[in-house]
Amino acid sequence: MTSTPMSNIPEILARLRRSVAEGRARPIEWRRRQLDGLEALLVEHQDDFARALAEDLGKSPAESWLTEIGFLLTEIRYVRKRLARWLTPERVRTPLATLPGRSWVQREPLGLVLILGAWNYPVQLTLGPLVAAVAAGNCAVLKPSELAPASAAEMAQRVGEYLDRDGVALIEGGVDRATELLAEPFDAIFYTGGTAVGRIVMQAAARHLTPVTLELGGKCPCLVDRNVNLPVAARRIVWGKFLNAGQTCVAPDYVLVDRRRHDELLAAMVDAVGRFYGREPRASADFGRIVNRRHFQRLERLLEHDGSPTGRVILGGDRDADSRYFPPTILADVSPDAPVMQEEVFGPILPVLAVEDMDEAIRFVNSRPKPLALYLFSNDARLRDRVLGETSSGGVGINDVAMHTTVPGLPFGGVGPSGMGAYHGRHGFETFSHRKAILQRGTRGDFNLRYPPYTPAKMRWLRRLLGRA
Ligand code: NAD
Numbered sequence: 001m002t003s004t005p006m007s008n009i010p011e012i013l014a015r016l017r018r019s020v021a022e023g024r025a026r027p028i029e030w031r032r033r034q035l036d037g038l039e040a041l042l043v044e045h046q047d048d049f050a051r052a053l054a055e056d057l058g059k060s061p062a063e064s065w066l067t068e069i070g071f072l073l074t075e076i077r078y079v080r081k082r083l084a085r086w087l088t089p090e091r092v093r094t095p096l097a098t099l100p101g102r103s104w105v106q107r108e109p110l111g112l113v114l115i116l117g118a119w120n121y122p123v124q125l126t127l128g129p130l131v132a133a134v135a136a137g138n139c140a141v142l143k144p145s146e147l148a149p150a151s152a153a154e155m156a157q158r159v160g161e162y163l164d165r166d167g168v169a170l171i172e173g174g175v176d177r178a179t180e181l182l183a184e185p186f187d188a189i190f191y192t193g194g195t196a197v198g199r200i201v202m203q204a205a206a207r208h209l210t211p212v213t214l215e216l217g218g219k220c221p222c223l224v225d226r227n228v229n230l231p232v233a234a235r236r237i238v239w240g241k242f243l244n245a246g247q248t249c250v251a252p253d254y255v256l257v258d259r260r261r262h263d264e265l266l267a268a269m270v271d272a273v274g275r276f277y278g279r280e281p282r283a284s285a286d287f288g289r290i291v292n293r294r295h296f297q298r299l300e301r302l303l304e305h306d307g308s309p310t311g312r313v314i315l316g317g318d319r320d321a322d323s324r325y326f327p328p329t330i331l332a333d334v335s336p337d338a339p340v341m342q343e344e345v346f347g348p349i350l351p352v353l354a355v356e357d358m359d360e361a362i363r364f365v366n367s368r369p370k371p372l373a374l375y376l377f378s379n380d381a382r383l384r385d386r387v388l389g390e391t392s393s394g395g396v397g398i399n400d401v402a403m404h405t406t407v408p409g410l411p412f413g414g415v416g417p418s419g420m421g422a423y424h425g426r427h428g429f430e431t432f433s434h435r436k437a438i439l440q441r442g443t444r445g446d447f448n449l450r451y452p453p454y455t456p457a458k459m460r461w462l463r464r465l466l467g468r469a
Contacts, residue, residue: 009180012169013112016139019166020111020187026137028087034134034163035080038127041162042069042076045154049123052150056122057244058289058324067244068123071406075128078408078425079135086135086429094439097465101441107433109137110211111187116178116201118192118215119291120247120346122148125215126155129190130168132428138188139167143181145193146174147291186210188432193217195417213421213431215249216414217344220371222252222401223361223387225378226260233377233399234268237350238276240401242328245288246348247295250373250395250402253345254334255352256361262354266332269350270315273328282318282325290324290347299326299347305338311351336364358383365391370416375401394418 019025025034042049046069053059053068089104113133117126126144133140142159144152152172159170171177182189182204191201192215205212224233241251257265277284290296300319303310311334317327326348334341334351341351355361358378365374374393378384384398394414397404405412405424413422423431449458449465 009171009177009184012171013141013184015166016112016141016169019139020109024164025134025139025167026109028084030164030167031083031134031137032080034167035076035083035131037162037164038131038134039073039076041158042072042127045158048154048158049151052154053123053148055150056119056148057247057291058287059244060286060288062286063244063288068121071124072127072131074406075131075408075424079131079429082426083135083429086426089438098439098441100445101439103437103439106436106438107136107429108436110432110434111138113138113140113188113190113432114181114184114186115140115142116181116189116191116193117142117144118249119145119147120244120249122151123155125192129192129213129423129428132423133190133432134163134168135429136432138432140169141181141186142168142170143178144170144172146172188213190421190423190431191215198419213413213423214419215412215421215423216372216417216419217249217346218369218371218414218418219253219341219344220250220373220375220393221361221365221368222255222375223358223365223377224255224257224261224265225358225376225380225383226258227379228261228377228399229379230261230264230268231272234265235272235275236400237375237377238269238272238328240403241350242273242276242287242348243402245290245326246350247288247291247346248402249346250405251346252350252375252401253371254341255350256355256364257352258358259354259356262332262352266314266330266352269330269352273315273330277328281327282320287328290326293321293324295347296321296324296326299345299349302340302343302345302347302349303329303331305335305340310334310338310340314352358387362387362390370394370414370418372414372418373397373402373404392416394422 050061050064053064089106092103094101094103115129126142156170156172185208188211189205190213195216198214198216202212237252277287281287311331314330314332316329319326329349331351370392372394375397376387377399395404408425411422411427412424413419421431
């Protein structure tokens with residue numbers, strides 16, 4: 001892997017800060033040019049990106065398109081089409097006490113922002129925030145994850161070719177580069193990754209009072225009620241779980257199913273895996289690989305609990321550490337205390353737990369940290385309202401998994417330990433913008449009322465004007 005020489009970083013940052021000072025990224029034409037550049041970069045090099053993603057994660061070309069390249073193109077086009085409208089100053093009512101006058105909110109760029117990407121969707125999670133950052137008129141430094149080196153190298157090469165070098169820079173490297181960058185003052189930091197590093201990022205940001213967006217993870221529960229179309233539920237759950245070999249922040253982490261449908265759901269899920277990946281998923285072009293040996297070993301450890309197998313293996317099979325092939329694995333009869341139910345799985349292991357009813361499922365979810373996503377499969381509108389009203393999570397999918405992240409109008413982000421702040425579509429534009437409050441008044445007339453000395457008569461009028469008479 002190439003790595004940006006350390007000495008270059010101060011130089012790069014000085015160049016970008018100069019651009020911020022000159023207002024280089026403010027004009028809408030600059031923003032549109034960067035969005036066009038990003039689009040061209042992705043369209044013209046989609047095969048190169050697909051190759052890099054296959055190298056890093058064994059992603060199939062179809063998956064690379066659906067979850068990275070195509071996803072980003074949709075986002076770019078959505079944002080570009082609406083950008084002028086989002087930039088239009090937003091009029092707000094001016095109260096009596098400040099009349100005559102006009103008030104409005106105007107979005108302005110924050111300045112220079114740092115984007116730290118994660119490895120599981122290395123292109124989407126690095127360039128996606130960039131779409132929002134440049135749309136909002138910021139200069140940006142990207143630091144993709146070192147754990148997806150081929151994708152990082154591809155982005156490093158293309159960003160320099162297609163985007164304004166005085167406005168956007170990509171710095172390759174690992175923890176040392178991230179640490180070096182975090183010591184610098186930025187106007188915003190956007191981080192995607194695990195909770196532990198999220199804390200480090202927030203601490204570093206606090207030194208400069210830099211606002212942060214943290215896109216973190218956690219265990220996303222999937223509740224399956226008794227009254228559902230089980231084959232459809234099973235297909236959707238299995239698809240969302242085994243996509244990218246389970247290395248998806250919004251993948252269903254575990255299933256809580258009504259005891260009465262437990263066995264049927266297991267059978268339907270095994271059937272769905274067979275249909276998607278065949279009897280030998282290792283041979284399927286559509287099933288990915290674990291990112292590295294460390295994560296492979298971490299997943300192996302999750303299959304054990306106190307020296308015994310974790311639960312009953314409903315589906316699984318041979319693994320291959322050399323090629324980092326970890327098969328789709330479904331576990332039943334899992335103890336809530338098992339490690340696989342304590343930490344985020346982030347791999348192709350799906351524990352399924354039976355519950356008496358959905359009340360128990362809701363209590364279970366509420367006894368644990370707030371997740372990034374929560375899924376409910378049910379046709380019962382009352383239960384749906386209860387789950388929405390009684391639980392908290394970054395997002396919710398009802399009768400589907402992961403797909404809510406593809407709706408551009410919906411904010412994507414966590415709550416509590418699953419993160420803070422959000423992006424996608426307008427929400428990303430807002431995240432990277434400052435909402436400047438403006439009141440403009442004329443100078444022809446000037447009521448004396450607000451100026452001292454405050455006589456009783458003036459106070460009476462003021463109280464009346466301010467609505468507290
Ligand atoms: P990672 O190891 O790729 O790290 C993410 C970024 O943090 C990288 O750029 C890395 O260089 C940097 N980093 C790592 N250690 C650092 C340190 N000590 N100091 C400063 N920077 C450091 O990613 P990860 O943490 O393995 O990602 C997996 C986690 O991310 C999972 O928990 C997953 O759920 C979560 N995730 C969340 C989202 C989301 O959008 N909410 C998306 C993907 C992944």
